[in-house]
Amino acid sequence: MTNVYRPADRPLSPHLQSWGWTVTMASSITHRATGIALYGGTLLLLLWVWSLALGEEAFTFVAGIMGSPFGVVVFAGYAFAIVQHMFGGWKHFQWDLGYGLDYELAKKTAWAIYAASAVITFGLLIAGLNAKGA
Amino acid sequence: MAHKGTSTFVMQRASAVVLTPLILWFVASVVIHAGDSYADARAWLASPVTKMLFGALITVGAFHMRIGMHEVLADYFHGSLNRIFNTANWVFVVAVVAATWLALFSIGT
Numbered sequence: 236m237t238n239v240y241r242p243a244d245r246p247l248s249p250h251l252q253s254w255g256w257t258v259t260m261a262s263s264i265t266h267r268a269t270g271i272a273l274y275g276g277t278l279l280l281l282l283w284v285w286s287l288a289l290g291e292e293a294f295t296f297v298a299g300i301m302g303s304p305f306g307v308v309v310f311a312g313y314a315f316a317i318v319q320h321m322f323g324g325w326k327h328f329q330w331d332l333g334y335g336l337d338y339e340l341a342k343k344t345a346w347a348i349y350a351a352s353a354v355i356t357f358g359l360l361i362a363g364l365n366a367k368g369a
Numbered sequence: 370m371a372h373k374g375t376s377t378f379v380m381q382r383a384s385a386v387v388l389t390p391l392i393l394w395f396v397a398s399v400v401i402h403a404g405d406s407y408a409d410a411r412a413w414l415a416s417p418v419t420k421m422l423f424g425a426l427i428t429v430g431a432f433h434m435r436i437g438m439h440e441v442l443a444d445y446f447h448g449s450l451n452r453i454f455n456t457a458n459w460v461f462v463v464a465v466v467a468a469t470w471l472a473l474f475s476i477g478t
Contacts, residue, residue, distance in 0.1 A: 267441065274434045277465050280427065281472070287414050288472040291407040298407075314396065321392060324385045331382065359400055367404035 259338075262345035266323035269316040276313055302367065307360070314359045319352040377436055384433040391426040411476065420473045427469040431462040 254260065286297035300306050326344055329335045335344055402413055413419055438458045446454055 270434070270437045271441065273430075274438055277427065277430065277434070281465060281468055284414065284423070284469060284472045287407075287411050288475045294407045294410065317392060317396060321389060324389075328382065328385070359396065362400045363403040366400055366402070 257342070258345040258349075259341050262323065262326075262348060265319060265349075266327075269320040269323070272312075272316045273320060276316065279309070279313070307364070310363065311356055311360050315352055315356040318355045318359075319348065322348040322352060377439075381433065381436045384429050384436075387429050388426070388433060391422060391429065394422055395426055414473075415476050420476075424470055424473055428466050431466045435459065435462045 283297060283301075286293040301310065326335070326348060335341060398413075398419075402410055405413065414423065435458055439455060442451055442454045442458065
């Protein structure tokens with residue numbers, strides 16, 4: 236058996252740039268992107284829990300970063316990633332059970348997840364800043 | 370991971386189900402404790418219930434994100450590069466879980 240590499244024989248998946256943009260596609264990409272972001276984001280949770288373990292000086296330093304404008308932006312992004320990924324997971328669960336696969340409904344679901352995630356992130360941001368007493 | 374597709378599929382969803390209440394608890398906790406002093410935040414984390422829930426969140430989360438990253442790696446990397454990244458994936462999640470429990474134990478009660 237000789238294996239001759241002939242790429243022309245196999246169909247190629249269309250390149251990302253040649254797809255027409257759809258909200259379901261964006262939702263799928265967002266799910267993966269937020270998953271990857273949360274993967275890296277665990278390091279922030281680790282930083283926070285270790286700052287508490289190490290003592291007041293470390294905690295004050297980390298809390299200072301978290302309370303800065305940069306920290307607030309990171310918090311909002313983190314909250315959005317969590318909420319979006321959780322809703323995306325529920326959507327996949329629903330699909331796995333055989334519901335909500337109709338395309339028109341799937342488009343509405345994708346938009347609803349973006350909208351709900353944005354609203355909840357905003358709510359969490361306000362509630363967090365309020366609790367912080369800013 | 371050959372011949373384990375179905376169990377991986379099931380485990381990813383099972384861990385997602387466990388993660389949902391843990392995430393809801395954690396997000397609510399972070400918002401409530403946003404302005405805590407060191408003493409308050411430490412007292413909160415030092416409680417056994419908080420430790421168990423936070424430890425569970427990171428442990429189950431690590432389990433879930435290892436599978437997710439494995440799927441991402443399978444899409445973009447092949448051959449030895451794939452094996453290297455998957456090893457790194459394992460090392461990362463195990464390190465995160467170990468470092469979390471170490472911090473939780475060192476906080477005491």
